[in-house]
Amino acid sequence: xxxxxxxxxxxxxxxxxxxxxxxxxxxxxxxxxxxxxxxxxxxxxxxxxxxxxxxxxxxxxxxxxxxxxxxxxxxxxxxxxxxxxxxxxxxxxxxxxxxxxxxxxxxxxxxxxxxxxxxxxxxxxxxxxxxxxxxxxxxxxxxxxxxxxxxxxxxxxxxxxxxxxxxxxxxxxxxxxxxxxxxxxxxxxxxxxxxxxxxxxxxxxxxxxxxxxxxxxxxxxxxxxxxxxxxxxxxxxxxxxxxxxxxxxxxxxxxxxxxxxxxxxxxxxxxxxxxxxxxxxxxxxxxxxxxxxxxxxxxxxx
Amino acid sequence: xxxxxxxxxxxxxxxxxxxxxxxxxxxxxxxxxxxxxxxxxxxxxxxxxxxxxxxxxxxxxxxxxxxxxxxxxxxxxxxxxxxxxxxxxxxxxxxxxxxxxxxxxxxxxxxxxxxxxxxxxxxxxxxxxxxxxxxxxxxxxxxxxxxxxxxxxxxxxxxxxxxxxxxxxxxxxxxxxxxxxxxxxxxxxxxxxxxxxxxxxxxxxxxxxxxxxxxxxxxxxxxxxxxxxxxxxxxxxxxxxxxxxxxxxxxxxxxxxxxxxxxxxxxxxxxxxxxxxxxxxxxxxxxxxxxxxxxxxxxxxx
Numbered sequence: 001x002x003x004x005x006x007x008x009x010x011x012x013x014x015x016x017x018x019x020x021x022x023x024x025x026x027x028x029x030x031x032x033x034x035x036x037x038x039x040x041x042x043x044x045x046x047x048x049x050x051x052x053x054x055x056x057x058x059x060x061x062x063x064x065x066x067x068x069x070x071x072x073x074x075x076x077x078x079x080x081x082x083x084x085x086x087x088x089x090x091x092x093x094x095x096x097x098x099x100x101x102x103x104x105x106x107x108x109x110x111x112x113x114x115x116x117x118x119x120x121x122x123x124x125x126x127x128x129x130x131x132x133x134x135x136x137x138x139x140x141x142x143x144x145x146x147x148x149x150x151x152x153x154x155x156x157x158x159x160x161x162x163x164x165x166x167x168x169x170x171x172x173x174x175x176x177x178x179x180x181x182x183x184x185x186x187x188x189x190x191x192x193x194x195x196x197x198x199x200x201x202x203x204x205x206x207x208x209x210x211x212x213x214x215x216x217x218x219x220x221x222x223x224x225x226x227x228x229x230x231x232x233x234x235x236x237x238x239x240x241x242x243x244x245x246x247x248x249x250x251x252x253x254x255x256x257x258x259x260x261x262x263x264x265x266x267x268x269x270x271x272x273x274x275x276x277x278x279x280x281x282x283x284x285x286x287x288x289x290x291x292x293x294x295x296x297x298x299x300x301x302x
Numbered sequence: 303x304x305x306x307x308x309x310x311x312x313x314x315x316x317x318x319x320x321x322x323x324x325x326x327x328x329x330x331x332x333x334x335x336x337x338x339x340x341x342x343x344x345x346x347x348x349x350x351x352x353x354x355x356x357x358x359x360x361x362x363x364x365x366x367x368x369x370x371x372x373x374x375x376x377x378x379x380x381x382x383x384x385x386x387x388x389x390x391x392x393x394x395x396x397x398x399x400x401x402x403x404x405x406x407x408x409x410x411x412x413x414x415x416x417x418x419x420x421x422x423x424x425x426x427x428x429x430x431x432x433x434x435x436x437x438x439x440x441x442x443x444x445x446x447x448x449x450x451x452x453x454x455x456x457x458x459x460x461x462x463x464x465x466x467x468x469x470x471x472x473x474x475x476x477x478x479x480x481x482x483x484x485x486x487x488x489x490x491x492x493x494x495x496x497x498x499x500x501x502x503x504x505x506x507x508x509x510x511x512x513x514x515x516x517x518x519x520x521x522x523x524x525x526x527x528x529x530x531x532x533x534x535x536x537x538x539x540x541x542x543x544x545x546x547x548x549x550x551x552x553x554x555x556x557x558x559x560x561x562x563x564x565x566x567x568x569x570x571x572x573x574x575x576x577x578x579x580x581x582x583x584x585x586x587x588x589x590x591x592x593x594x595x596x597x598x599x600x601x602x603x604x
Contacts (some may be wrong), residue, residue, distance in 0.1 A: 090488060150588060186509075187529045207488075208510035211527060220524035220601045225513060227489040259604045299522045300602050302561045 002116050003248045004141075005032045006046040006133050007123025007237070009053060009071065010080035010101060013096075014276060017088050017229050022089065024277040027080065028123030031234035032151050033066045034281040035241025035268040036121070038289060039064025040248040044114050046133060048106045050078040069111045078103040089248065090207055090229045108134040121247040122146040123237060127159040134166050137166070143253050145169040146198070147240045150176050161196060168253075170198040171240050177203045186211060187218075200258060202243070204236060212262050214255050221262045222300050224270045224292070231276045235269045238281060242268030267292045304418050305550045306443075307334045308348040308427025308435050309539070310405060311355060311373065312512050314381035315398075316578060318533050319390050326579040327359045329382065330449065333536035335368045336583040337543025337570040338423070340591060342550040343367025346416050348435060350408045353377040362584065371413045379404040379477055392531045393453030412438040421550040424448040424469070425539060429461035436468050445555050447471040448500070449542045452478050466499040470555075475506045488513060489520075502560060504545070506538060514564050516557050523564045524602050525573045526594070533578045537571045540583060544570030569594045 007029030014021050022235050029047045037043055043066045051074065058068055085095035106129055120141040130146060144167040151177065160180075164170060166276040170193060178184055181192035190201050190213040201213040205223075212219040242265035244257075249259050266288055274280045309331030316323050331349045339345055345368045353376065360370055385399035408431055422443040424432040434449060446469040454462050456479065462482075465473065472495060476488060482498075483491035492503050492515040503515040508591075514521040544567035545560075552559050569591055576582045 185525045185529055205510065208507065209522070209524075216529055219602055219604065220511070220527070221604070222511075222522035222524070225489045225520055225522070227487055229487075256604075259460070263604050288484075299520055300604070302521070302523070302565050 001118045001251075002044050002114070003036060003040050003072075003116045003119040003121065003244065004044045004046060004114055004133070005029050005036065005121045005123065005241075006108065007032060007125055008080050008128065009045075009047040009049050009080060009103065011052075012081070012233060012277065013083040014231055014233050015085040017082075017086065018228075018230050019276070021276050023114075023263065025054070026082065026234060026277055028125070028234075028237040029063075030057075030282070031237035031272065031278055032121055032123050032241035032244075033061055034064070035238040035265075035272070036245030036248070036277045037061075037064035037066060037258065038268070038286070039245030039264065040243070042067055046068055046070040046108050046110065046114070048072045048074065048102050048108070051075040052104045053079045059277055061092045070108065070226070072108070074102045074105070077105075084233070090232055096179070109132055115139070118142045118251075119244055120144045122241060123240065124149050127152055127156050127163045131159070131163040131166065134163070143168050143244070143247060145171065145240065145244050147171045147236065148176070150179055153179050165197040166254045167198050169200040169258075171204065171236070171243075173204045173206070173236070177201075179195055185229060202238075202262060204239060210239070210262055210266060212258060214258070217255060219255075219259045219262065221266050222260075222296070223266060224299065226270065226273065229273045232273050233276075233280060235272050238272035239265035239269040241265070263293065263296050264289075267296060303420045303553075304336060304344055304346050304416070305342055305414055305421040305423065305546065306346045306348060306372075306419045306435070307331050307338065307423045307425065307543075308410065308432065309334060309423075309427055310382050310529075311347075311349040311351050312405075313354075314383070314535060314579065315385040315388040316533055316535050318392070319388065320530075320532050321578070322413055323345035323578050327356070327392075328384065328536060328579055329423065330427070330536075330539040332359075332363075333539035333574065333580055333583070334423055334425050334536050334543035334546075335363055336366070336580045337540040337574070338550070338564070339363075339366035339368060340570070340586065340588070341544070341547030342421075343565065344369055345351045346372055348372040348410050348412065348416070350374045350376065350410070352380040352404045353439050355381045367530070369415075372410065374408075374410070376407070377563050386535070388534065392534055410435055417441070420444045421546055422446045423542060423546045425542065429454055429458050430446060433461070433465040433468065436465070445470050445546070445549060447473065447542065447546050449473045449538065452481055455481050463498060470501050471502040471504065471514075471560075472500040473504045473506065473538070475508065475538070478502075479505045504564060506529045506541060512541070512564055512568060514560060516560070519557060521557075521561045521564065523561075524598070525568060526570065526597060526601065531575045534575050535578075536580060536587030537574050540574040540580075541571040543567070565595065565598050569598060
């Protein structure tokens with residue numbers, strides 16, 4: 001059994017009101033792997049990087065049970081690069097640079113060793129690439145989770161709708177849920193989106209937590225009120241990683257386990273935003289996670 | 303022992319994307335009383351109305367254990383009138399008309415029969431009026447809850463800060479908490495505001511629920527995700543009414559009871575928004591409240 005994570009491995013340059021970084025490791029698959037590996041190993045990564053991607057970053061993830069057989073290294077190419085600047089409210093950001101580089105030629109080929117996949121996490125990527133990974137699997141995984149963003153709704157809506165028919169859980173934020181459904185009410189939006197394929201829908205609301213929809217049931221997870229959000233980059237990927245990592249660990253896809261998965265995703269995201277990039281995720285311990293889980297219980301219980 | 307409710311009793315004309323009303327009963331004290339009376343009676347109302355205020359509305363509230371000895375009736379005057387139009391998102395609204403009418407001369411004189419007050423709910427009003435009620439009470443109530451809004455921060459900040467020193471629980475929304483504290487982070491805002499006087503702070507976040515702050519503890523209450531918000535008018539007052547009504551019923555001001563009070567406020571607010579004005583509050587039953595409380599438990603538990 002294994003957990004496959006598909007997504008970008010990249011470099012980011014980030015400016016926040018608290019400081020800036022020149023070039024720091026990032027990418028959806030990087031954050032997902034750092035987060036999920038706290039709960040489940042092995043993780044089989046699917047991505048593409050250039051010759052500039054540091055071996056050290058791979059080694060650190062390898063120590064966390066991440067395998068790179070499915071990661072294509074284009075020696076003569078450069079890794080995907082994104083640069084952005086966050087506004088004071090930390091909820092909005094301007095993209096300064098998007099250099100696709102090797103990502104433009106990403107056409108993943110799943111190694112044979114990846115065919116034991118039970119849990120598939122499709123990180124934010126072109127929907128056609130996400131679909132290609134699903135179709136390469138000879139046996140359908142127990143659970144397919146897909147993360148996407150408004151960008152793909154703008155330029156690849158048909159491909160997105162196509163892959164939505166093949167998945168179990170969709171993860172989007174509130175604005176994206178409204179855009180995809182054309183409904184303002186999130187309850188109505190959830191009905192429309194679940195009609196597109198995914199049985200489960202998670203709507204992330206940033207500092208307001210997340211909602212999980214399944215049949216007539218709704219679960220509302222709080223976000224931990226934080227004094228400071230240092231850098232929100234990767235928080236959504238980290239959330240998804242905590243979610244699928246916890247579910248893979250439990251090897252159970254009931255609504256109850258998914259609820260706890262949403263909480264674990266929120267726990268991990270609350271650590272992610274505390275430092276630049278995935279820095280805090282690299283040092284988080286089991287004790288940290290348990291302590292924060294307790295904080296969430298105290299926060300939500302009545 | 304009694305619960306005193308101070309605030310406006312008024313008429314509103316409301317436009318929402320779902321319809322409009324010409325003239326419908328409203329006012330902060332009206333909503334608080336309808337909501338709180340589900341949990342606790344007698345309620346001793348403090349307000350001012352004109353000769354146009356319908357006796358029938360008073361009679362309906364009297365049937366719910368609301369006494370009007372502290373309500374001044376200015377026969378030759380007109381009741382406070384507000385008219386507003388909600389935008390499609392239901393979170394923003396334009397005020398079309400504000401006719402203060404008799405409210406301009408509101409200078410409440412507490413009847414002697416109100417001196418047994420244990421719980422005091424100061425609905426949204428001029429801070430100086432709120433303060434005058436506190437100072438007229440010979441014995442300090444067990445709990446003083448104050449609701450206010452950005453309008454008073456704009457035009458009467460010093461008076462507001464003055465009365466904040468005298469109360470236990472402040473209820474504001476997130477934008478108002480940021481304005482009052484000058485801090486964007488709600489955790490930081492809560493520290494600043496609690497430094498102004500109130501030991502407890504409730505920050506309402508509309509469709510995102512509410513946060514309760516006390517010492518180092520935080521409680522996050524979800525809002526019930528609703529398919530349709532028909533009319534948000536009075537939802538905040540209704541929340542405050544459910545909160546203080548529940549606490550007065552329990553006659554306990556521990557953090558645990560306050561948490562449940564925040565949930566009860568949310569339960570009542572979820573009914574308030576379902577019809578125009580306080581219409582739905584007039585028909586809500588104990589069974590309705592219990593059923594929705596169960597929905598909140600299922601929504602938040604993990």
